[in-house]
Amino acid sequence: MKLLNTSAVREVAHQAISRRLNLKQSQTEFWSRFGISQACASRIECTSQVPAPVYILLRLYLSGRLQESDLAQTPRQSGRDQFLLNGSQHRHLPRTDLELAADVLEMKVDR
Template sequence: MKLLNTSAVREAAHQATRLRLNLKQSQTEFWSRFGISQACASRIESTCQVPAPVYILLRLYLNGFIQESDLIPHLR
């Protein structure tokens, strides 16, 4: 899977990490809504390299175009 690492991707990764910390959620709790394992979440947060499909979902989520209920509905 293609990993993205542009300034926009890095900013989205940082924004998601700040949001996760503000929500006081673990990496597993926060990133599972995007179908991401804890190990992958750790790599995203430490390297800011995000798989292309995850970046698309993340931008839509952070910009309010999709809600948490739109993500991984079978886990709720």
């Protein structure tokens, strides 16, 4: 899985850490909504290197386009809309959200 490490990605990682601390949540509590284990959360917080799918979700979450209720939804069983992260199943997004997320990633990371 591609890890992103640009100034924009580091800024998003720092915003996520600030949000977690403001919410007074543990790494497990905060990052599990993105399908992230505590070990992976620790790596993200220490290195500011973020897996591409997590970066997409963080951008949408921190911008308010993705709400808590969206992240808490029960995943669908469709195989085509899955993200995998370190061997664990990541949160599913409807196809239109995946397309939007891909556009966000393409615009903000590759340029």
